[in-house]
Amino acid sequence: MEIRFQPYRKSGTWVVYWKSPWTGAHHHRGFYTQEEAENFVKGLSDIYNKEKEIIRRRKRYTNTKILLSDLVERYFSVAVTNMTTLKQNRYHITHIVKMFGNRQAIKITMDDILYFIEVQRLRGLRQTTINIRVSILRTILNWGVRFGLLPHNPLLSFRLPQARPQRIVPPTPDELQRIYAVSPDHIQRIILLGTYLGPRIGPSELFKLRWSDVDLKNGIIHMPNAAKGATDSARVIPIRSGLIPILSKLFNSDKILNISFVIHWKGNSVRSIHRAWTSALKRAGIERRITPYCLRHAYATYSVQGGAKLRPLAKLMGHKNERMILQTYQHVLEKDERDTIEAMPDVLRLFPKRRRPQTRKSAPIPPYLFQNTVKSLTFFA
Known part of the structure; x- marks a missing residue:
C-alpha cells in the first residue's frame, strides 16, 4: 500500500493506492487529511491479515488426502x-x-x-x-x-446432461379397482388418498399425515410438504365431496382406538409398504410394474384429461410451477392441444369445409349380361 499527496486534486488530496491480494486488481481512494489516509491503510491491513489467518487456519484443518x-x-x-x-x-x-x-x-x-x-x-x-x-x-x-474436510469442490462447475422426462403410464381405472378390492385397509387408504388427492406416496408426505391435519367440516386437508424447496410446511388440498363420508367413517374408527396417523398398520405409523403392495398386485392379477407413486401420476393424468388447469393442479401437487406437469404429462397434453387448435373457428374462412365423398352409383347390368350369367350358373350346376 502507498499514500501519495496530490495537491492538484480538487478533493481528497491524500490518495491511498493498493492492490487486492485476492483478485490482483488495483484500487485507489482519496482522503482530505493524511491521518484519515493512514487510518484507512491500517484498517485495511488488519482486515487482510485476519483473512489470511482464517485461510491459513482452514488449510491447517483441511484434509486434502481424505479418500x-x-x-x-x-x-x-x-x-x-x-x-x-x-x-x-x-x-x-x-x-x-x-x-x-x-x-x-x-x-x-x-x-x-x-x-x-x-x-x-x-x-x-x-x-x-x-x-x-x-x-x-x-x-x-x-x-x-x-465442514472443512476439503479445500474446494472439484465438481462445482460440472453440469449434468439433461434427462428426458419419463412418460409414466398410470394405472387404469380397472387396475385401480382390482387392486383396491384385494388390498388390506392401509393400502386401500393409500389408494383413495393417492388417487383423489395426489400427494407424494411415502414418509415425506402421505405417511406423515395425521387426523389433526384433516378438516372434515370445511373439507380440506393440510398435507405435509416434502423437503423439496417448499416455503411452507404444509399445503391446503380440498377434499373431493364424495371422499368426505369415507374419510369420516375412517376417522371415527381410528378415534375409538386413539390412532393419530391416517395411514397406519395396526395403529403404528408406516414407513414402507413394498411387501403389502406387491402382494396386492399379485392377488389382483396385475403383472406389469405399478408402484404406489403411480397413484400420484394417476391423479395428475386423469385431472389433466378431465380439463384441470395446470397452475392450480401444480399447486395442489406441491410443485413450484407447472413445468413438471408439462414435462411429465406431455403425452396427455398433446391430444388436448390438438383439440384446442382444431376448436378455433375459421374466422378468415380460409379452409374449405370437408365434404363427405360421394359414392358413384354403379351402372345397371345390361339384360343380356344378366341372362348370360344365369345360363352359366345353370350350366355349372
Missing part, C-alpha cells in the same frame, strides 16, 4: 438422519464408490464423472438415475467443503 470412501461414510454418519433417504442414497453412491472409492476425494475430476456416466449408460440405466447418483456425490463434496 472418497471415507468422506462418504462421514457424510452418512452425520448429515443424513432419515433412514429411507439414507438407504436410497447409500444404494446410489455405492456404484461411484466402487469406481473411485480408493482415490482422494479432491482428485476426482470431471473426466472421471463423464467416464462413470458412459459406463452407466452402457449398463442400460436411464439418465435420470445417473443424474441422481452424480448429484449425491456433488452434495457430499459440498458438505466436505462446508
Whole structure:
C-alpha cells in the first residue's frame, strides 16, 4: 500500500493506492487529511491479515488426502438422519464408490464423472438415475467443503446432461379397482388418498399425515410438504365431496382406538409398504410394474384429461410451477392441444369445409349380361 499527496486534486488530496491480494486488481481512494489516509491503510491491513489467518487456519484443518470412501461414510454418519433417504442414497453412491472409492476425494475430476456416466449408460440405466447418483456425490463434496474436510469442490462447475422426462403410464381405472378390492385397509387408504388427492406416496408426505391435519367440516386437508424447496410446511388440498363420508367413517374408527396417523398398520405409523403392495398386485392379477407413486401420476393424468388447469393442479401437487406437469404429462397434453387448435373457428374462412365423398352409383347390368350369367350358373350346376 502507498499514500501519495496530490495537491492538484480538487478533493481528497491524500490518495491511498493498493492492490487486492485476492483478485490482483488495483484500487485507489482519496482522503482530505493524511491521518484519515493512514487510518484507512491500517484498517485495511488488519482486515487482510485476519483473512489470511482464517485461510491459513482452514488449510491447517483441511484434509486434502481424505479418500472418497471415507468422506462418504462421514457424510452418512452425520448429515443424513432419515433412514429411507439414507438407504436410497447409500444404494446410489455405492456404484461411484466402487469406481473411485480408493482415490482422494479432491482428485476426482470431471473426466472421471463423464467416464462413470458412459459406463452407466452402457449398463442400460436411464439418465435420470445417473443424474441422481452424480448429484449425491456433488452434495457430499459440498458438505466436505462446508465442514472443512476439503479445500474446494472439484465438481462445482460440472453440469449434468439433461434427462428426458419419463412418460409414466398410470394405472387404469380397472387396475385401480382390482387392486383396491384385494388390498388390506392401509393400502386401500393409500389408494383413495393417492388417487383423489395426489400427494407424494411415502414418509415425506402421505405417511406423515395425521387426523389433526384433516378438516372434515370445511373439507380440506393440510398435507405435509416434502423437503423439496417448499416455503411452507404444509399445503391446503380440498377434499373431493364424495371422499368426505369415507374419510369420516375412517376417522371415527381410528378415534375409538386413539390412532393419530391416517395411514397406519395396526395403529403404528408406516414407513414402507413394498411387501403389502406387491402382494396386492399379485392377488389382483396385475403383472406389469405399478408402484404406489403411480397413484400420484394417476391423479395428475386423469385431472389433466378431465380439463384441470395446470397452475392450480401444480399447486395442489406441491410443485413450484407447472413445468413438471408439462414435462411429465406431455403425452396427455398433446391430444388436448390438438383439440384446442382444431376448436378455433375459421374466422378468415380460409379452409374449405370437408365434404363427405360421394359414392358413384354403379351402372345397371345390361339384360343380356344378366341372362348370360344365369345360363352359366345353370350350366355349372
